[in-house]
Amino acid sequence: MNQLLSIDDLSVDDVERLMELSTSFAEVLRRSVPKVPALRGKTVIMAFFEDSTRTRSSFDLAARRLSADVATFAAGASSLSKGESIRDTVETISAMGVDALVVRHPHPGVPAAISRYTTAAVVNAGDGRHQHPTQALLDLYTLRTTIGDIAGKRVLLCGDILNSRVARSNVALFTKMGAEVLVCGPHTLLPPHSSTEMFGDPVQVVRSIDSVIGSIDVAYMLRIQNERIADAALPSIREYRTMYGLTVDRAAKMASHAVVMHPGPINRGVEIDADVADSEASLITAQVAAGVSVRMAVMYQLLGPGQFRDVSGDFDPDAVSNPGQRAPDGDAATGDGPVLDSTQTLNLTEPTAATPVQETAS
Amino acid sequence: MSQTIVLKDGRLIDYAGDRIADVVIDTSSGMITEVGTGLAAETEIDCEGLVVSPGFVDLHVHLREPGLEAAETILTGSRAAARGGFTAVVAMPNTNPAMDSASVVEQVLAAGRQALCEISPSAAISIGRNGEQLSPMGELLGAGVRIFTDDGNGVQDARFMRRALEYAGGLPNGGSPVVLAQHCEVEALTEGGVMHEGEWSAKLGLGGQPSEAEDLMVMRDITLARLTGVHVHFQHLSTAGSVAMVRAAKAGGLPVTAEATPHHFTLTDASCAGFDPVFKVHPPLRTAHDVAAVRAGLADGTIDAIATDHAPHTPESKDRSFDDAPPGMLGLETAFALAYTELELPLTDLLALFTWRPAAIAGLSDHQGSALSPGRHANIAVIDLEHRWTVRGDNLASIARNTPFEGRQLNGRVRHTFYRGEQVLANFEVTR
Known part of the structure; x- marks a missing residue:
């Protein structure tokens, strides 16, 4: 890769x-x-x-x-x-x-x-x-750290699917990882002829967000843009919120464990009410942090796939033989950021998928 | 200096039949002087095992001169034509300036005198191809134009198209009726579209052009052909719907004809998956269902001609995003081989699509697509059906290299081409 x-x-x-x-x-x-x-x-x-x-x-x-x-x-x-x-x-x-x-x-x-x-x-x-593949990956990571494995979970993507790179990446990744993906939005903003398949992946297109709001694990809201009105894709922003917005009333019908996501930037009061975006169920800030x-x-x-250990081993041999000393050059090569001390360097370069560092070696 | 050439023992196929014979060409007069067996001449070309056909006629090429000579000129385009077996091409008017006045048409005709094939200029229906003011069709007709088209753009306004048909249809034409050729695309439905609207455009996030944008204009112009009685020619049909409508219109006796391009009977929208703009073309590559419909239209006579829509673009202009790159692809040198390799048609039917049928639409029948018989113009393609070759953009005669068939292995290639008696292609190479 x-x-x-x-x-x-x-x-x-x-x-x-x-x-x-x-x-x-x-x-x-x-x-x-x-x-x-x-x-x-x-x-x-x-x-x-x-x-x-x-x-x-x-x-x-x-x-x-x-x-x-x-x-x-x-x-x-x-x-x-x-x-x-x-x-x-x-x-x-x-x-x-x-x-x-x-x-x-x-x-x-x-x-x-x-x-x-x-x-x-x-x-x-x-x-x-x-x-926008890294967006999908950070969304998956955010879900993993909150609701856990998404296999078998019901994820609703709602909004302007047609014009969204986030939707394309997320439908692909969520289905790849075993989630059940539901899609809702004005049919002017869905790819034509889609009902059971979208972008080559199986999805379920639902006409009403209310029909599924109580049964989903994730409500993933997409940004809606004003120019869709001039393009005759939408009657009005008000109508959009009425039909497809995650309002406070709708959010109240979600399961207690269910979460709310949005790739940002959000239009408060349009695709998502401000109080929902700021609620406990909202992962919007966590998504940014995961990025x-x-x-x-x-x-x-x-x-450097698979070379993590090698890199750390080669990085600063002196740090091993002279613990406690500053690493030669430290971080100066980048010209920014703090200079690492050797102890930190040695330990910080250790984490791998197999053995995440839980504590310092000292 | 008079010189004669004999094409020995070739298989002659024209609208009069299919037989083995010798053909003698007089290079000074540019005519066929004898057809028969056991003929001799100063120069002999062995055509045993080869097919001798009337030269091909392409109803749809973009030669880019004047205005875009970095991509193609009339001379280089005519070399590509000669290598493809074409002895006449209809030059589209979307040059810069557009071919909407007799002076630009005369400029093209003048440059065409040095060409390796006949350059038959079309002219715009509207000034600047903007669909607002009629071009001086009478004057253009006098300059030699027979086909009017705003190609690249369809005429959007139904009333304007009606007026154009009525006006052109009533002009004194010397017995050779005018044809209005339509680029069928309702722009209100294709705005922002760069490929066929379907599962691939959805997946790739590229703007789509629905088939119905073509179907609607074909439907409209069929009704306008009925209203006015004037011949409408449908360019580059690409959808199953438009093929079906043309079939029905012909069955109803309406004055309509149609062409299809090699890329629309060989490639689908799946080709766009890698975002390579070499596959960007208008109308766009469609689905396998549409490809099958175009092939069926070619087989049953609904579609009258194979036209290339040869559209050279410089490498740098194609090296942009799919959205930004201009639409179009080369076609002249690969057209026959693609048709021969991909279409399962009797050879005579296949050649009809390249020769006498398009010649009739272009008003060139008196000297192009003619029978191979004494007293006819020596516009001839000699085809080696056994020749197997691989398409390489770098080896094509065009200045541009934007072939979507790079690396494709094809069967059949034109070995010799004679234009007005002059051998312009000899053993696959142009002679000048």
């Missing part, structure tokens, strides 16, 4: 491995110095051709917490639209020396096209309406 373009790229085993790594990295993030040198010397470019603050910050932080060098190539999509070919763009970026590209683009398939022109790892950070550790897992897996 040296690219993550779509959930289709992942086997169930791949997903399990990423979940285990995410657990390990989540543990790292809880430490006083939430950083490991696993990707020291690696260069990650954030190639963002579409405005994004949330996803970019999350990837950026994830890469830095793995001690990778990070640079941002934030061009408006227009620079590609207005003549520069994808190949020229990739060669420009590659000429800087790069181990991984994290790509966000408003058009489907651009990360795939980029991956054809580079040997660097490519992570799709969202391509138009196509895929960093899950993206650390993805980048770690792409830039």
Whole structure:
């Protein structure tokens, strides 16, 4: 695996491995110095051709917490639209020396096209309406840490499915991991002709959110955009909330264990009422928090699968023979972040899926 | 200097029949002078085991000149045509400037005089192909145009299309009726669409163009052909629905004809799964069901002609996102081999789709798609049905390389092409 373009790229085993790594990295993030040198010397470019603050910050932080060098190539999509070919763009970026590209683009398939022109790892950070695989992975991770295994659970995705890359990735990942996926939304915003299958995966399309609200384990609400009204996909925002919104009244009918999710940014009072978004059942903040550790897992897996122990062993042999001393150079190579002491380095580089670090060695 | 060439022992297939004979060509007059057995000439070309056919006529090519010469010129496009066995191509008017005036048409005709095949210019129905003001059709007819089309765009307004049909249908035409050719696409239904709307567009997150966008315009123009009595030619049919409607309209005796492209009878929307814009084309690649319907339409005569919609684009313009890349694909050099390899049609029926039927629609029958007999123009394709070859974009004559058939193994290839008696293709290579 040296690219993550779509959930289709992942086997169930791949997903399990990423979940285990995410657990390990989540543990790292809880430490006083939430950083490991696993990707020291690696260069990650954030190639963002579409405005994004949330996803970019999350990837950026994830890469830095793995001690990778990070640079941002934030061009408006227009620079590609207005003549520069994808190949020229990739060669420009590659000429800087790069181990991984994290790509966000408003058009489907651009990360795939980029991956054809580079040997660097490519992570799709969202391509138009196509895929946003790390969002699905962080959603799965969030569910694993709250309601547990999703196999057999009933997950409702509600809203603008047609225009949502999150929906495409999540339908694929949730069904892959055994959940029963229900879909609800205005039929102008569902793919045409879908009733039992969507994007190639089995789903159940329901016309009424009220008919299933009491029986679901997860209500996953999608953002609705105002321009859908001009496109005659919706009569009004008010009508949308009435028919498809997760209102306080609806949320009250959910099972006590059921949870509420949303990829953000949320429109309070539209697809989800403010009090629901802020309720105990809401995992919205947990999703954001999970983003960093899950993206650390993805980048770690792409830039050195199976080499975690080797990297830690090779990283700083002096730290083993001279415990208590500062690691030579420490974290200076990245030019940012705290310098790790050798004890921390030795221990922090230990966590693996098989043996997550539970305590320090000292 | 007069010179004669004899094509020896070929299998001659034209609308008059299928027989083994020699054909003598006089290169100075550009005519066939003798057909028979045991004939001799100054130059002899052994055609034993080869098929000798009238040269092919392509109702639909984009030669990009004037305006987009980085992708193709009239000369390079005509080389591709010669290699594909075409001795006449109808040039689409979506050049820059558009072919909506006699001066641009004359410019194309002038460049066409150096070409390796006949360049028959079409002209726009509306000024600038904008669907708002009629082009000077009478003047254009006088300049030699027989086919009017806003290809690339369909005429969206029903009233405007009615007016265009009425006006063009009433012009003095010297006995060669005009044809209005329609790019069938109701844009209100295709806005934002870059591929066929279906399970693949849903999965890929790409905007879809429903089949019904084509069906609706075919339905509308069938009714307008009935209203006006003027010939409507449907370009690049791609849907099962439109094939069925054309079939019914023909059964009802309406003046309609249709063409289909090789890519619409060989490729499906699943080709777009890798987001490679080489598979982006309008109308889009559709489903296996539609491919089967197009093939059935070709087999039963509903569709009159195989036209390539040869649409060169530079590598850099295709190296964009699927959304941004321009639609279109090369077609001239692969058309016959694809049809021969993929369609299970009797050879005579297959050649009819390439020769006399499109020649009749284009108003070129007096010298293209003609019988192989003395006194007829020597526009001839000599086909090697046994030749097996692999498509390589780099080896095509076009400046552009955007073939969607890269690496595909095909059977059958045109070995020699004669245009006005001149051998423009000899053993698969153009002579100039």
